[in-house]
Amino acid sequence: MNAPLLQLAANLDWLYGALAPDARLAAAAADGFAGVEMFAPYAHAPAHYAHALRSLGLQLVLINTPFRPDSPGRLGWAAIPGAQTEFRASFAQARAVAEATGCRRIHVMAGFCEGHAPDACQQTLRQNLTHALAAAEVDGLTLNLEPLNRADMPGYLYHLPAQVIAILREFDSPHLRLQFDYYHCAREGLDLRATLAAARDWIGHVQIAGAPDRYEPDLSRDGLLQAVRELPATGYGSWLGCEYRPRGTPAEGLAWAAPLRAEGVIA
DSSP states (O other), X not given: OOOOOBEEXXXXXXXXXXXXXXXXXXXXXXXXXXXXXXXXXXXXXXXXXXXXXXXXXXXXXXXXXXXXXXXXTBTBSTTOTTOHHHHHHHHHHHHHHHHHHOOOEEEOOBOBOTTSOHHHHHHHHHHHHHHHHHHHHHHTOEEXXXXXXXXXXXXXXXXXXXXXXXXXXXXXXXXXXXXXXXXXXXXXXXXXXXHHHHHXXXXXXXXXXXXXXXXXOOTTSTTHHHHHHTTGGGTXXXXXXXXXXXXXXXXXXXXXXXXXXXXXXXX
């Protein structure tokens, strides 16, 4: 039996950030994407996004829980002590979008935790995940936790896949998984192949970008070509999110994936 193929998904905010929000879905469809990621589909009612996706034949594959750049929740609320009410409200928003659009993955954003006691942040995260997982199990959702590198996101709760996996082991739920990002791993100086191998049983979604500048992936750097080649062998056969800033047009930038298409790794 052949290993499952990966499919590229467009992160609308990174690939098409130069366009007005309402134009991004159409641009992704025109460039041949079947799946899209959206940071924050909360400016309109959930039905607005459901209609737009359906009209273009697009699948929404990932959203984030809401965050507010001008507040203590600028990187999410899940691990912020004393903000349980804010987290529950934000998760309810994400859940409503998932229900309307059919999106099955929600990145639960932990938060900017500098100034808070680490133990309190960890305890708060676990309380909030317990609440969110109860709903995810009912809805058939997968909640993802993503480590964000310290150079780009100093103060975020976790920055290494191993830190997230320790949390996943505690819950041992198929509805709580690791969001594995080659870019963040490379920025942390991790061996991509070894890190992927250690994470293989926990991966719920995968994203990619070129390090250190977050343009299109350069498969000749950081052992990235082999690390992506090995992804299907882990049993992951789903979306590979393109979460990078294109140097030119997004369509032209997809040339980076040609070697992997030729090998049958990417559909």
